[in-house]
Amino acid sequence: MGRPAPCFTSAMIHVRPMTFGQSGPGRLSGCVGNWQTSVAGKSDTSTEAAPTQPTVELPRPLQVAPDFWRLYLTLSTVIFCGFVALGSAGPFQALYAVSLGATLGQVALLAGGYTSIALFAGLAWGRLADRPGRRKWLMVGGMCLLGIVHLASALVPHWEWLVPLRFIEGLAIPAHQVASMAMMGDLLAGHPNRPRLISAYRMSGSLAFSVAIVASGALSQAVGYAGSYIVATAFFAIGAATAATLPGVVRVDVAVPGTTPTRVGFGELLTGPMRPVLILALAFGLPFSMVYSVWPIWIANELGLGQATYSQLWGLAAFAEVPFMLAAGWMIGRAGAPRTFTLGLIAFSAVYCVYLINPPIEGLFLAQVVRGLGFAAYTATSLTMAIELAPATARGRAAGLYQSAQGLAQITGNWIGPPLAGAFGFRPIYALAAVAVLGGAAYALRIARPTTQTDL
Numbered sequence: 001m002g003r004p005a006p007c008f009t010s011a012m013i014h015v016r017p018m019t020f021g022q023s024g025p026g027r028l029s030g031c032v033g034n035w036q037t038s039v040a041g042k043s044d045t046s047t048e049a050a051p052t053q054p055t056v057e058l059p060r061p062l063q064v065a066p067d068f069w070r071l072y073l074t075l076s077t078v079i080f081c082g083f084v085a086l087g088s089a090g091p092f093q094a095l096y097a098v099s100l101g102a103t104l105g106q107v108a109l110l111a112g113g114y115t116s117i118a119l120f121a122g123l124a125w126g127r128l129a130d131r132p133g134r135r136k137w138l139m140v141g142g143m144c145l146l147g148i149v150h151l152a153s154a155l156v157p158h159w160e161w162l163v164p165l166r167f168i169e170g171l172a173i174p175a176h177q178v179a180s181m182a183m184m185g186d187l188l189a190g191h192p193n194r195p196r197l198i199s200a201y202r203m204s205g206s207l208a209f210s211v212a213i214v215a216s217g218a219l220s221q222a223v224g225y226a227g228s229y230i231v232a233t234a235f236f237a238i239g240a241a242t243a244a245t246l247p248g249v250v251r252v253d254v255a256v257p258g259t260t261p262t263r264v265g266f267g268e269l270l271t272g273p274m275r276p277v278l279i280l281a282l283a284f285g286l287p288f289s290m291v292y293s294v295w296p297i298w299i300a301n302e303l304g305l306g307q308a309t310y311s312q313l314w315g316l317a318a319f320a321e322v323p324f325m326l327a328a329g330w331m332i333g334r335a336g337a338p339r340t341f342t343l344g345l346i347a348f349s350a351v352y353c354v355y356l357i358n359p360p361i362e363g364l365f366l367a368q369v370v371r372g373l374g375f376a377a378y379t380a381t382s383l384t385m386a387i388e389l390a391p392a393t394a395r396g397r398a399a400g401l402y403q404s405a406q407g408l409a410q411i412t413g414n415w416i417g418p419p420l421a422g423a424f425g426f427r428p429i430y431a432l433a434a435v436a437v438l439g440g441a442a443y444a445l446r447i448a449r450p451t452t453q454t455d456l
Contacts, residue, residue, distance in 0.1 A: 068187065072197070074246055075184050076204045078139065081239030082176065083205035085232040087212030089150055089225075091314050093166075094296050095307060096225040100159035104297070108418040110159075110166050111293055115411035117170030119404050123266065125178045126400015130393065133248035135179040135186075140243045142176030147236035154229035174403050176243070181399040185387040186250040198387060199329025199380040203322050206376070210318030217311020264394035269401055276447050277385045280341050281405040283440025284348070284378050287433035289413025291352065294421040294429065298355075302426060305361070313368050320372025321379075328380035338444045340381045345441035347374030352434035356427055 089096075094107050102110070129135050149169045156162060184201060188194045212235075216228040270278070299310040331340050347370050354367040382402070390398030420429055 071187055071246065071250060072201070074242060075180060075187065076201050078143075078176075078180055078239050078243045079201065079205045080208040081235045081242060082143065082180075083208035084212045085146070085150070085235040085239070087209035087318070088216040088228045088235065089153070089232040091213050091296060091311065092216070092220060092225050092228055092307070094293070095300060095310075096153075096229075097159045097162055098297070099225060100156070100162070102159040102162075104294070104418040104422045106159060108293070108415055110162055111414035111418075112411055113163065114166040114170040115289075115407050115414055117167050118174050119407035119411055121171050122174035122178055122400045122403035122407055123397075124400075125175045126182075126397045126403070129179050129182045129396030129399065131396075135183045135396070136243065136246050136248050138179035139176045139183075139246070140240050142172045142174075142179070143236045143240035143243060145172035146176070147233045147240065150229045150232040150236065154226040154233070174400070174407070176239075178396060178399040178403055180243075181383070181387065181402070182395040183246070183250055185390075185395040185399070186392070188387070189392060194388065195332045195380070195384045196326070196329040198384045199325050199332075202379055202383055203325035206318050206321035206325055210315045210322070213311050213318060214315035217308050217315070220311075221306075221308055264391055264397070266397055266401060269390060269394060269398055272389075274386065274389050274398060274401065276338075276443075277382060277389065278401060278405040280345075280378075280440060280444060281382055281402065282409045283443060284345060284382075284437065285406050285409025286413050287352070287436040288348070289410040290417040290420075290429055291355070291413075291433045293414045293417035294426060295355075298421075298426045299364075309361070313364055316365060317368040317371040317375065320369045321376045324373045324376035325380055328376045329384075331377070332381055332384055337381050337385055338447050340377050341444040342441045344374045344377030344379075344381070345437045345444060347371070347377065349434045349437045349441070350374075352430045352437070356430040356434065358427070 093110070097107050097110055125138060129138055146169060149165050149172065153162060153165050156165070184198070188197055191197060212231075216231060219227045219231065296307075296310055296314075299305050299313060300307045328340055328344075331343075351367045351371045351374065354363055354370075357363075359367070386398055386402040387395070417429060
């Protein structure tokens with residue numbers, strides 16, 4: 001199969017030579033197992049005393065939780081409810097703020113303030129999520145708080161009231177996202193079909209989002225944007241109640257005898273094998289946020305297509321993600337993670353170029369299908385790698401870093417997108433985004449070559 005995937009190899013966090021681009025289903029699998037086995041070798045003095053004997057790293061036995069499918073479906077239901085809620089209200093936040101009197105610059109204030117808080121909250125929640133028994137209650141508490149925020153947002157009379165509510169939302173969203181991601185990592189640890197199961201898990205979110213945005217688009221035209229926020233409140237409540245049925249801890253790892261779990265900090269994760277994942281998250285997320293912070297206004301107001309057409313276009317992209325998400329899970333095992341990343345980034349470059357030429361409505365619908373392909377390829381790959389490339393004791397921190405990298409990209413894009421659109425128009429933003437994601441695609445192709453950690 002070639003050299004192993006990037007893994008932590010000792011309590012000192014040395015990193016093995018790595019090949020991100022090698023193909024095969026075992027490319028990412030076993031990282032945590034090899035890390036733990038290497039720690040065991042470090043602690044086993046009898047092995048060090050006999051260097052002439054070859055050391056064979058045997059795969060750890062897979063211990064699947066007896067109620068694996070119940071837990072997997074419960075976590076999938078939680079993400080489904082969360083994405084129904086986000087699809088009901090999230091895509092309309094800019095339009096809702098404008099309808100309450102906000103300018104483009106004030107929309108940037110709302111979005112930028114939210115993502116600034118989420119950026120640091122993800123790191124804090126990641127550290128807390130690595131403490132035993134905390135992940136379940138972070139999910140429950142985060143979704144309850146989100147329900148309260150969306151209910152209050154539906155009742156505000158002016159956009160200024162959205163400022164503190166969006167800031168509270170920035171605290172709450174990373175709590176449940178980091179905790180659910182870490183718990184899913186616990187559940188799938190050692191499972192041979194991790195990429196496909198992770199893709200199917202995330203696919204449930206795409207399906208929920210696509211249904212919600214189309215339905216809420218029609219609802220917002222009938223009763224106003226406040227109705228979409230009420231729907232979001234209801235589904236956050238259902239998600240919190242579902243998460244409350246989960247156990248406090250999901251344990252699937254088989255401990256290596258004679259070893260002590262090693263605490264891995266943010267620094268080791270940043271300088272270790274997660275670094276390329278975080279770089280690619282920034283390369284994708286910054287232009288994405290820059291474009292889609294103003295895209296709803298461009299579609300609904302600038303092109304005059306209205307909020308119903310906007311919701312249909314966004315919903316089409318989310319619907320397209322559903323089959324593409326499953327295909328991406330298969331492709332990760334066959335072609336390798338960087339090549340799947342590259343496919344997603346090139347697809348988004350094509351989408352931004354279509355926006356640039358101001359196409360007719362048929363071209364916009366075609367672009368949204370390609371957008372679904374690109375988003376599925378990026379999301380399935382990044383989520384799989386973020387879950388797999390950290391030891392069990394640091395899954396919460398790894399999830400927090402992943403969420404914060406996305407938050408950093410989002411805050412930067414949200415801060416610069418609306419002001420640039422206000423000053424120069426929408427088309428320069430699309431051109432800049434197309435160039436940026438092509439740079440990310442070139443980096444993904446570079447790490448697809450056999451290389452070492454120091455080369456990255």
